[in-house]
Amino acid sequence: MKKYNVGIIGYGWVATAHIAAINASTYAHVTAIYSSRPLDDAELSAAWDSPIKTYTKLEEMLADKNIHIVSICGYPYQHKAHAIAAAQAGKHLIIEKPLSLSWEDCLAVEEAVKEANVRTCFCFECRYSSQFIATKAVIDQGLLGDLHYGEIDYYHGLGPWYGQYRWNTRKDAGGSALLTAGCHALDALLLCMGTDVAEVSSYHTQSKNAYFEPYEYPTSSVTILKFKSGRIGKCASIVDCLQPYYFHTHLCGSEGSLLDNKFHSMKLGTDKNTWSTLAMKMLDSGDVTDHPYQSQFDTFFECLENDMDMPLTSLKDAMKTHEIMFAADQSAATGKPVKL
Missing domain, CATH: 3.30.360.10 (Dihydrodipicolinate Reductase; domain 2)
Known part of the structure; x- marks a missing residue:
């Protein structure tokens, strides 16, 4: 069974719930966090009981080929840009709600996901x-x-x-x-x-x-x-x-x-x-x-393991x-x- 490495975009309130659920899974763990404000690697690694590398430049985290999945937890008005960038980097996506703040932006994310052929889990948990x-x-x-x-x-x-x-x-x-x-x-x-x-x-x-x-x-x-x-x-x-x-x-x-x-x-x-x-x-x-989140994310990781689309909460459902x-x-x- 593959152990998926997950990168978190945005380190706020909802991100802490995502990290806890991901790290509690047998399928994945959080290895990286991007935040616009500097964070302390050692402090976060100790807090979450696993090695975590932090980034203040999103493109640097997305360039890490060891990261398989990205969880998007930033502000809603950033979701479009973050989702498109992560999809173009070939990362599978966990996306917090809402997908974006306009229908046009939602369509742009959908198009990027289709072109990148990555799988999605949307947080209508x-x-x-x-x-x-x-x-x-x-x-x-x-x-x-x-x-x-x-x-x-x-x-x-x-x-x-x-x-x-x-x-x-x-x-x-x-x-x-x-x-x-x-x-x-x-x-x-x-x-x-x-x-x-x-x-x-x-x-x-x-x-x-x-x-x-x-x-x-x-x-x-x-x-x-x-x-x-x-x-x-x-x-x-x-x-x-x-x-x-x-x-x-x-x-x-x-x-x-x-x-x-x-x-x-x-x-x-x-x-x-x-x-x-x-x-x-x-x-x-x-x-x-x-x-x-725990049961939802576990289902997503199992779907990735078996090359299947996410039931109930894929991007298609969310759209x-x-x-x-x-x-x-x-x-x-x-x-x-x-x-x-």
């Missing part, structure tokens, strides 16, 4: 959570019948107490309520309902609380999705709420319904007056250390979600529905 593995299993087993309505919503107040608040408030860095965080909920909705979206209508607003005044974009949005199959869905992204983190899920089908970790199924004959409970770990924290996000933001900005 909630698809690998216990919550959505169990939810998808309930759907795939037909226990809810044919879904006709679904809503998956993201509630997480990103105020001054949030580690990335200092830059996340900027339009050219955070982008929108969907791009900065609610993308996880929209992506989960597409996982459950399908990607055959015909049209989206979106609206946005913003809290009047002083914590959220610095935001240069509306911090609450709600998007209605009309599917070609006739299904409809709703995704709210509320990053200016004052409440505990909540990843709301409600799916309705011809044979039953699912609400977060509870469900009713006529196929199983469960009591429709009482919810039955599913044993799953809920997505109940926005802390990256609680995200299911569809981003296309719908940008259409939703366009709808909110113009006040008109957007067809896909």
Whole structure:
């Protein structure tokens, strides 16, 4: 079994979660970190219990032929340039969300990846959570019948107490309520309902609380999705709420319904007056250390070992979600529905 060497681009909050998950794998370890600020090799090597070489010039790290994979953890507005440079250097890619802050930039990354023929793992890691593995299993087993309505919503107040608040408030860095965080909920909705979206209508607003005044974009949005199959869905992204983190899920089908970790199924004959409970770990924290990177990255490394594409969270999967996000933001900005 090959042991993959991984280089990290950007040494911030999310990078620490990536490094921990990668180093915990039997398939890979982090051997290099690029940061625009100088870092101490010995200090980082001791902190992560493995030899790490640091770089302040990205091209020097990408020139190292011993690095097989690059994990892109820089600011969102840098993702395009970093992903294209890493792909052109022949590195396989782990890419943090969002892919970029414009659809045109996403297409440019996709083209570079195709030309370089490298494999990708995109960090819509909630698809690998216990919550959505169990939810998808309930759907795939037909226990809810044919879904006709679904809503998956993201509630997480990103105020001054949030580690990335200092830059996340900027339009050219955070982008929108969907791009900065609610993308996880929209992506989960597409996982459950399908990607055959015909049209989206979106609206946005913003809290009047002083914590959220610095935001240069509306911090609450709600998007209605009309599917070609006739299904409809709703995704709210509320990053200016004052409440505990909540990843709301409600799916309705011809044979039953699912609400977060509870469900009713006529196929199983469960009591429709009482919810039955599913044993799953809920997505109940926005802390990256609680995200299911471990199982996602292990799957990616196994795919590389077997020369296979990444299931669930390849760049191809991520592109569809981003296309719908940008259409939703366009709808909110113009006040008109957007067809896909």
